[in-house]
Amino acid sequence: MSEHRHVGLADIAATAGVSKATASRALRDHTSVSPTSLAKVRQALAILGVEGEPWETPRADTATIALIKPAVGSGNVDPYVRLSEILTNRMFSSRIAVVHVEAQLERVEALAESLLETGVGGPSVAGAIVVGGGAAGVLAGVLDERGLPLIRISNARHEDGISRIYLDxxxxxxxxxxxxxxxxxxxxxxxxxxxxxxxxxxxxxxxxxxxxxxxxxxxxxxxxxxxxxxxxxxxxxxxxxxxxxxxxxxxxxxxxxxxxxxxxxxxxxxxxxxxxxxxxxxxxxxxxxxxxxxxxxYDWNTVAQSAIDEMRTMIEARPEPAHIDYTVAPDLVLRASAVPPQRR
Known part of the structure; x- marks a missing residue:
């Protein structure tokens, strides 16, 4: 089995004589660049001693997945903190590396470029699980337009064509x-x-x-x-x-x-x-x-495992992953804060 050496994107671009953006596109999706540029990147990889085809579909059990959430403002409470913990732990136990991203509207483009920029043998992002809305939803739209496999977990319906688990x-x-x-x-x-x-x-x-x-x-x-x-x-x-x-x-x-x-x-x-x-x-x-x-x-354990399983399937099915749209109904958890009305 061939292995990728830890070679950075800048090294590949410099050796090939192309921009980092072109090198990144060639590594991420070789059909998105010209045959000439692709040949230069192939030659650069050979010169740098990188074996194998870096544009082959990554395996989900060795991939790096971005876990994206909106940044939580001062005084607010993250309603998805438990889900994020479960997602992180389950991906770690499944040998999936996780990159945590807090999305902010003013940094959406920069974050998208950072996530889509891959180096051979480095922390290439093979897909993303996006939790919540706001800036995270905007970033999801940008990443989806650029072809990154992703799935959203949110409590809002949007006709944006993005695969999602809808929290009802x-x-x-x-x-x-x-x-x-x-x-x-x-x-x-x-x-x-x-x-x-x-x-x-x-x-x-x-x-x-x-x-x-x-x-x-x-x-x-x-x-x-x-x-x-x-x-x-x-x-x-x-x-x-x-x-x-x-x-x-x-x-x-x-x-x-x-x-x-x-x-x-x-x-x-x-x-x-x-x-x-x-x-x-x-x-x-x-x-x-x-x-x-x-x-x-919600049953966060079930939601998390469903998202991870679907993410695996989407990565392995590139470039044409199936669209999914699940609805998850919540359960009533009774404790002590709701009782029959009393006179005031």
Missing amino acids: ATGGIDTAVQHLVHLGHRRIGLAVLADSAAPARIAGFRKSMAGVLHIPATRDQAPVVEAAGGAMAGVAAAEELLDMRCTAVIACAPSLSFGILEAAQRLRLEVPRDLSLLTVGDVPDADVIAPPLSQVS
């Missing part, structure tokens, strides 16, 4: 509404981040409220607060919903859940006696918070 937050909200109504709550509010997923979540909430409670679910009857990121935004959202006499709140982000807990404390209210709280999504250490938080969350 709208279904999670419906589960939360049904549980709170079963407990006896009729005045339920929704706290949601003001992002691209907000309209679908709000529509799903009002549809669930109308269907379960048999009400028109107007803005007055199904209160919604859209909040910016950070715990202080959660405090403001909670205070607004409490002013609307809500006995229960569904929070769609960890930062909002923490803000609601803080707001209740400021107002000398007790969760869950005075206000029930149910989170849609994963709150880190939800079982050790006081009170332990009930939440609608």
